[in-house]
Amino acid sequence: MPAAQVDFSALPAGYPHEVWVSADGRTLFARAQEGGCDRVHGEVREQTAQRVVVSLVKTQSPPRGQMCTMDIRYPVVSVSLDEPLGQRTVLLLSEDSRH
Template identity: 50%
Template sequence: MLTMAAACGGPTNMANAPASGSETAPQGGSASSSPSVPPPGKPQFDPPRGAVRVPDNRVDGTALPKTFPKEVYSDNGGTVLVVRAEEGGCGHALGEAVEQTAQKVVVDLSETKAQTGQMCTMDLRHPVISVALGAPLGQRTVVLKQSPPR
């Protein structure tokens, strides 16, 4: 019982823990000259500087589970969507614009499957992921949907 309590007493989200010998900048700070680019292999949890939040009335997340985040930003002149996704354990969030019309952009969110035989944590993370668009978002609605892990 004591071992379980000690194991549970550590950080709750190891995805934000620095690797051995590395340092992280404080929230809003800068560890390098390019703060919006995460270090290789590290998930990004904040939208890039300069990204503009898409108003909630232009984000349709009704197809997502109730607890799934429904946060979308536009970046790079509206040609890139930055979407708050969900991943856990050994999975990594994925996103793809599967439909782009004059009225809407449909973004399919998923995550990679964990490899069999691999030990995975039971944490839940909400990184932001980038989804390229064929044309600037403009006034189109963003429709979020979720597919099973791939």
Template identity: 50%
Template structure:
């Protein structure tokens, strides 16, 4: 009787070993040396846009209304702001333009969580770019970032 168990064990081992040689991942190809990273899909241009936009300087940002550790990364491109949000698990980040005065603009960063407390969520953090449109370019105005957490 032991010879049957031995044959079955050897057969299973052979199947496992032959299966390991199959389905090897294809080697990763490097992009051509002449291809610039700024031209790859999903990358931001290395140079600021021609319309005078680009990274909003820290001196022009009021982030006292954001939670500790919240990213303060904002790009201005004409009347459009691209703000790095923060979300995680089941929450979704968003932004709402508030007051737009001659000397300041207020944007409220939102984080919406599900109302159901029995929903299982992952423990990851994501930093999506969130686009908002202003009535006029930001220019030299102060950008005040605030934060609110909501449930849906």
């Protein structure tokens, strides 16, 4: 995707800046960041004719009585779009959801 089509400004410093779309334009992929007991998934927050807003949601579910490692992973997350992305811009957000 062209760099001008993606807004990474709301992501934390050091977060991956990698986004692409499927051949049919209906699936958006993004490189995310997680570590230890954290897991990340994508959620579409908004879809308009001008832009798509995707939140990369980090959840933490530490196992009872177990320690979490401090490793960092960079999984690919995907979200389905109602319509092909086309020329719409993508805004990526990051949020924490503790469980």
